[in-house]
Amino acid sequence: MFRGLAERSVRLAALVVRDDDSRPPALTAGGRSHPALRLATVAGHGVWRYDFALPLGTVSDYGLAGRTHRVDTRYEGDLHVGFVSCNGEENGDLDRDADERNAMWQRLRAQHATRPLHVLLHGGDQVYADEATDGHRLSDGWPDELPETAAPADLDDLRLHLRERFLHRYAITYAAPGFAELAAEVPSLMMWDDHDICDGWGSLGDVERTAIGQTLFRTAREAFLLYQHAATDDDVPDLFLDPEGLSLGFRRDLPGLTILAPDLRSERTRARIMGPNGWDRFDAALADLQERVFLVSSVPLLGPRLSLVERLMQLTRRMERYEDDLRDQWQSRAHRAEWARMLRRLIDVEARGHRVTAISGEIHLATRATLDTGRPEPLHQLVASGISHRAPPRLYAMTLGTLARFGEAPIPEHPIRIAPLPGQRHNYTAERNYLTLARKRGTWSARWDLEDSGTTGWLSI
Numbered sequence: 001m002f003r004g005l006a007e008r009s010v011r012l013a014a015l016v017v018r019d020d021d022s023r024p025p026a027l028t029a030g031g032r033s034h035p036a037l038r039l040a041t042v043a044g045h046g047v048w049r050y051d052f053a054l055p056l057g058t059v060s061d062y063g064l065a066g067r068t069h070r071v072d073t074r075y076e077g078d079l080h081v082g083f084v085s086c087n088g089e090e091n092g093d094l095d096r097d098a099d100e101r102n103a104m105w106q107r108l109r110a111q112h113a114t115r116p117l118h119v120l121l122h123g124g125d126q127v128y129a130d131e132a133t134d135g136h137r138l139s140d141g142w143p144d145e146l147p148e149t150a151a152p153a154d155l156d157d158l159r160l161h162l163r164e165r166f167l168h169r170y171a172i173t174y175a176a177p178g179f180a181e182l183a184a185e186v187p188s189l190m191m192w193d194d195h196d197i198c199d200g201w202g203s204l205g206d207v208e209r210t211a212i213g214q215t216l217f218r219t220a221r222e223a224f225l226l227y228q229h230a231a232t233d234d235d236v237p238d239l240f241l242d243p244e245g246l247s248l249g250f251r252r253d254l255p256g257l258t259i260l261a262p263d264l265r266s267e268r269t270r271a272r273i274m275g276p277n278g279w280d281r282f283d284a285a286l287a288d289l290q291e292r293v294f295l296v297s298s299v300p301l302l303g304p305r306l307s308l309v310e311r312l313m314q315l316t317r318r319m320e321r322y323e324d325d326l327r328d329q330w331q332s333r334a335h336r337a338e339w340a341r342m343l344r345r346l347i348d349v350e351a352r353g354h355r356v357t358a359i360s361g362e363i364h365l366a367t368r369a370t371l372d373t374g375r376p377e378p379l380h381q382l383v384a385s386g387i388s389h390r391a392p393p394r395l396y397a398m399t400l401g402t403l404a405r406f407g408e409a410p411i412p413e414h415p416i417r418i419a420p421l422p423g424q425r426h427n428y429t430a431e432r433n434y435l436t437l438a439r440k441r442g443t444w445s446a447r448w449d450l451e452d453s454g455t456t457g458w459l460s461i
């Protein structure tokens with residue numbers, strides 16, 4: 001995990017999960033030995049963290065359990081940042097054929113071997129935890145059919161069940177070929193989306209406020225802190241913008257680059273995307289930005305006019321499920337004022353001379369969009385999804401592409417336009433993919449690697 005820069009070093013954390021409760025060996029870095037700190041014990045497995053630092057501006061290494069891992073810390077000058085999202089599927093993900101499931105991870109790993117990544121951003125759905133609620137009496141029917149009451153002892157039992165299921169899923173997902181090697185060599189930053197909790201968390205309404213819903217959220221949050229940030233509640237003030245931890249948005253800075261990732265899940269309700277904590281801290285984090293800002297928005301910030309579809313869907317009760325999916329988007333009619341607020345913030349940041357790039361996943365398609373900020377160059381939205389989630393049918397992508405032609409302008413003088421990837425004819429590309437963002441001689445560009453079509457040309461951003 002990438003923690004931050006000190007004067008001559010980069011602070012990192014490494015996470016280790018043991019088969020049993022025994023203490024792992026020390027990690028060696030920079031001629032020093034770093035003992036492990038126990039974060040938790042989950043179902044008999046020790047979860048441990050190493051805090052260490054590597055010198056800046058070189059290719060360095062650290063050693064653990066007889067293996068050496070290289071880390072490229074040359075953050076000045078040319079820089080390569082990877083972006084992935086949607087690492088799994090709702091059903092049967094742990095039983096998929098490993099070669100098929102991890103094909104794009106293997107490709108990213110091969111790319112990293114020839115052109116090292118400096119940071120890897122994981123933009124949501126790092127695991128698909130949907131099946132974690134299966135197999136327990138209280139949560140088997142989640143979210144539609146729950147028991148009327150739940151005794152405290154049964155809720156404790158549910159918590160243990162979920163803790164074990166989350167650990168199991170993260171452990172298998174992180175050990176997958178491609179992911180494992182990249183995780184050891186490329187400092188990661190992760191922001192969750194709904195499936196790291198459950199499908200549609202935040203847009204499901206009353207069921208989220210039941211004791212069962214709250215047990216699910218608290219367990220998923222503990223897992224997010226442990227496995228996506230190598231952290232516990234004690235670390236929240238150091239790692240996240242909101243010291244209370246009601247919102248888990250974060251900011252990290254590299255030379256010339258600010259990575260800003262608001263938490264679009266912790267405070268979400270059907271009526272809002274972020275709450276007071278999330279918004280206050282996000283606004284405060286917009287000071288002293290680096291020249292380039294990556295805004296990691298787990299759901300796409302710029303997209304087509306979904307409010308049209310939403311209106312149609314309200315005509316029929318059978319479409320309720322899809323309505324929840326749409327409610328999850330910035331473009332939902334319910335979130336329009338909040339969406340405009342976020343766009344205005346970014347337009348302000350650009351007006352102060354910074355360049356903003358919005359990066360998102362979530363939709364299992366690759367696409368891009370632009371926002372006219374009134375400056376010569378537009379603000380780019382890059383969407384890359386998923387790294388292992390398979391793409392929906394091409395017809396679905398074509399339908400979205402048609403919808404995109406309606407255009408959208410939540411702020412009338414700042415229109416949004418959806419556009420095809422470089423070299424593609426249609427607005428949405430239905431292939432698995434990941435994104436690489438590169439700074440070469442001070443200029444940023446981005447390209448997608450598409451499973452069938454290969455790498456796109458570089459898009460200047």
Ligand SMILES: [Fe+2]
Nearest residue numbers: 086125362363
């Ligand atoms: Fe997803």
